[in-house]
Amino acid sequence: MYQIEKARLGELFARIAASGELILPVENNGTSQYGTWTPEVEVRLDRLNTVRSAKDCFFPQTENLMGFQMKGKEISIIDQRKPCEPFTVFGVRACDAASFGILDRVFLSEPVDTYYQSRRLAGTIVTLACGEPEETCFCSVFGIDAVKPGGDVSCWLTEDTLFWKSLTEKGDALTEKVKDLLTDGDEAALKAYQEKISAIHEKLPLKNLSLEGFNGDATEALFDRPEWAELSEACIGCGTCTFVCPTCQCYDIRDFDTGHGIQRFRCWDSCMYSDFTKMAGGNPRLTQKERFRQRFMHKLVYYPANNDGIYSCVGCGRCVAKCPISMNIVKVIKTLGVKNHE
Amino acid sequence: MQRVIEIIKEKAGKLLADGTVDRVIGWKDGEFFYDPTPAVFSAGELENLRYDSFCGANVSKYLIAETKKEGKILALLKPCDTYSFNELVKEHRVDRDKVYVLGIECRGKADINKIRDLGIKGIESIEELPGDELLVHTIYGDKTCKLNDVLLEKCLCCKSKTHVASDDLALTGEPMPEAPKDRFAMVAKLEMMTPDERFEFWRGELSRCIRCNACRNVCPACSCLKCVFDNDASGVASKANADTFEENMFHIIRAFHVAGRCTDCGECSRVCPQHIPLHLLNRKFIKDINEFYGEYQAGADTTSRGPLTDYTPDDVEPSIVMKRGGDQ
Numbered sequence: 001m002y003q004i005e006k007a008r009l010g011e012l013f014a015r016i017a018a019s020g021e022l023i024l025p026v027e028n029n030g031t032s033q034y035g036t037w038t039p040e041v042e043v044r045l046d047r048l049n050t051v052r053s054a055k056d057c058f059f060p061q062t063e064n065l066m067g068f069q070m071k072g073k074e075i076s077i078i079d080q081r082k083p084c085e086p087f088t089v090f091g092v093r094a095c096d097a098a099s100f101g102i103l104d105r106v107f108l109s110e111p112v113d114t115y116y117q118s119r120r121l122a123g124t125i126v127t128l129a130c131g132e133p134e135e136t137c138f139c140s141v142f143g144i145d146a147v148k149p150g151g152d153v154s155c156w157l158t159e160d161t162l163f164w165k166s167l168t169e170k171g172d173a174l175t176e177k178v179k180d181l182l183t184d185g186d187e188a189a190l191k192a193y194q195e196k197i198s199a200i201h202e203k204l205p206l207k208n209l210s211l212e213g214f215n216g217d218a219t220e221a222l223f224d225r226p227e228w229a230e231l232s233e234a235c236i237g238c239g240t241c242t243f244v245c246p247t248c249q250c251y252d253i254r255d256f257d258t259g260h261g262i263q264r265f266r267c268w269d270s271c272m273y274s275d276f277t278k279m280a281g282g283n284p285r286l287t288q289k290e291r292f293r294q295r296f297m298h299k300l301v302y303y304p305a306n307n308d309g310i311y312s313c314v315g316c317g318r319c320v321a322k323c324p325i326s327m328n329i330v331k332v333i334k335t336l337g338v339k340n341h342e
Numbered sequence: 343m344q345r346v347i348e349i350i351k352e353k354a355g356k357l358l359a360d361g362t363v364d365r366v367i368g369w370k371d372g373e374f375f376y377d378p379t380p381a382v383f384s385a386g387e388l389e390n391l392r393y394d395s396f397c398g399a400n401v402s403k404y405l406i407a408e409t410k411k412e413g414k415i416l417a418l419l420k421p422c423d424t425y426s427f428n429e430l431v432k433e434h435r436v437d438r439d440k441v442y443v444l445g446i447e448c449r450g451k452a453d454i455n456k457i458r459d460l461g462i463k464g465i466e467s468i469e470e471l472p473g474d475e476l477l478v479h480t481i482y483g484d485k486t487c488k489l490n491d492v493l494l495e496k497c498l499c500c501k502s503k504t505h506v507a508s509d510d511l512a513l514t515g516e517p518m519p520e521a522p523k524d525r526f527a528m529v530a531k532l533e534m535m536t537p538d539e540r541f542e543f544w545r546g547e548l549s550r551c552i553r554c555n556a557c558r559n560v561c562p563a564c565s566c567l568k569c570v571f572d573n574d575a576s577g578v579a580s581k582a583n584a585d586t587f588e589e590n591m592f593h594i595i596r597a598f599h600v601a602g603r604c605t606d607c608g609e610c611s612r613v614c615p616q617h618i619p620l621h622l623l624n625r626k627f628i629k630d631i632n633e634f635y636g637e638y639q640a641g642a643d644t645t646s647r648g649p650l651t652d653y654t655p656d657d658v659e660p661s662i663v664m665k666r667g668g669d670q
């Protein structure tokens with residue numbers, strides 16, 4: 001375990017950036033967004049979460065898959081995959097760090113998504129413990145410890161010091177590159193800080209949210225619950241909740257006519273949209289109620305059914321904070337769960 | 343003095359009881375007080391109805407769907423919401439006969455983001471104190487702020503505290519504060535910029551757009567059954583921005599499409615998760631319309647012709663574009 005003065009973080013970032021892109025939360029007109037570090041950007045490690053999640057680093061909103069070029073009657077196929085250069089994401093919160101495991105189960109199982117895989121292999125994740133959690137946070141409900149956030153390297157930022165602890169081989173490699181900037185870490189000081197912030201996490205209003213009643217076998221019990229109508233009543237089907245979510249993984253594949261060929265790309269899709277799962281034979285989800293139900297059933301029932309009982313929500317609270325009509329997974333869990341009626 | 347919510351419940355209760363209306367659309371509680379959700383109430387459910395500084399959401403667009411149902415619905419509309427309502431009636435989206443409009447008093451609505459911008463974190467609940475003060479209970483201790491310091495952009499530029507559509511009003515009689523801010527000030531500033539600066543400004547702002555469509559889906563002027571951007575057959579359907587130009591396109595087309603119909607209700611800017619100042623686009627159009635065709639407020643009535651769907655010999659010539667377009 002190592003440490004560095006907070007005042008010297010600029011040097012640390014410059015060093016990391018010297019050997020590949022460094023992506024971290026930066027200021028953008030009153031919001032925080034993951035962006036590329038340069039000496040000019042204003043790094044925001046004080047705001048808890050970025051609007052978009054760290055998922056973007058591995059599964060971007062749009063990406064080219066392949067091209068088709070027409071020459072007379074000949075069509076040639078262009079493989080647009082490029083080897084991904086090594087990069088580092090810094091300041092990832094525990095919830096986002098946990099989301100990668102959920103995405104991995106989708107993209108890295110057979111057939112492997114090589115676009116995602118190449119970014120996962122090239123990326124080193126440096127996490128940051130949450131010292132000032134928000135009321136919308138409920139990661140602990142999913143067994144995530146925001147005080148010990150995981151990743152390849154875990155960091156803790158106190159008023160004056162950044163603690164640095166490598167957890168994996170990738171983390172060791174990164175540590176090697178910055179080692180001369182670091183000094184031996186003060187274990188006692190780190191422990192004291194961890195205890196201090198653990199006490200804060202204990203006070204979070206959603207920490208006792210119970211997931212009882214939600215599991216891979218709950219489809220029958222939950223699918224036809226009448227409460228879905230009321231829960232979804234005001235949903236405007238915007239898809240904000242899906243686009244800010246670190247674990248939403250659905251995408252659409254589209255062809256763009258470039259005039260002399262076809263650009264095939266994929267972009268995020270949202271189960272909240274009316275043409276999601278539109279097929280030749282029609283659309284199985286005709287109203288917003290069904291689309292709304294899909295999102296939450298996927299997180300709490302369908303995904304666990306296919307993934308050893310693991311939920312595909314990490315409790316980051318983004319959908320809680322960002323829904324235009326303030327309807328979200330917490331209200332769904334409270335309404336349909338077994339144990340949340342105080 | 344009676345609180346406005348009590349007046350609302352009393353009036354709504356009576357109208358439900360005597361059969362004038364079958365349902366009420368308003369807001370119900372959320373998790374942390376600052377997050378109420380629009381909701382429809384039947385007789386017997388009114389205890390869950392709430393109305394306070396956090397009910398910024400405009401419920402008028404829901405009336406498109408609600409008036410397709412049987413029976414009559416009572417709509418709780420703030421002054422600004424009544425403009426959206428009128429515009430929807432004018433465009434034959436909402437059946438006026440199936441709505442009973444209860445115009446409700448408004449002292450301005452709070453923007454939770456502005457409360458957070460004051461550095462207030464971990465908000466568990468909020469209490470409204472006399473004198474428009476907000477007492478914020480957080481896991482880091484209690485904080486206070488003034489409603490006036492955290493108003494939504496739309497309320498800083500509130501059009502008027504008069505309801506332009508109503509069958510009855512729910513008012514306490516306490517004066518409603520007037521808007522403190524000139525809504526065209528920032529537009530004028532943008533107009534003073536060079537085209538390059540302005541382009542930079544918008545590219546910067548719009549670069550954050552995630553095309554979540556919240557702005558479009560919440561907009562009472564965006565009431566097409568199928569948006570051109572969702573329609574595969576349109577050839578311009580775009581679910582996400584394939585390139586940086588597309589997000590600009592989406593917003594420019596949307597702004598053009600609502601021009602002359604946008605009431606400046608402010609919902610688009612309120613809901614944008616990326617804090618993009620979409621109202622500036624709309625207000626630019628409104629300002630131009632005012633200058634070219636005379637003062638016009640969409641939604642002020644249900645009968646007048648909109649300036650862009652009407653013709654008068656005094657209309658500005660298209661060549662104005664060349665004069666106003668700035669340096670090429």
Ligand code: SF4
Pocket residue numbers: 234235236237238239240241242272322323324325326327328
């Ligand atoms: S739940 Fe909220 S954020 Fe999600 S689609 Fe519905 S209105 Fe939009």
Ligand code: SF4
Pocket residue numbers: 241244245246247248299312313314315316317318319320329
């Ligand atoms: S469902 Fe909501 S709280 Fe859960 S991971 Fe997604 S955005 Fe975060």
Ligand code: SF4
Pocket residue numbers: 398420421422423448449450451496497498499500501502503
């Ligand atoms: S714009 Fe005016 S009427 Fe509308 S919510 Fe704000 S203060 Fe109230």
Ligand code: SF4
Pocket residue numbers: 550551552553554555556557558613614615616617618620
């Ligand atoms: S609400 Fe904001 S982020 Fe979403 S599409 Fe509109 S401008 Fe873009």
Ligand code: SF4
Pocket residue numbers: 557560561562563564600603604605606607608609610611621624
């Ligand atoms: S464009 Fe924005 S301000 Fe205008 S009517 Fe639509 S939501 Fe309201």
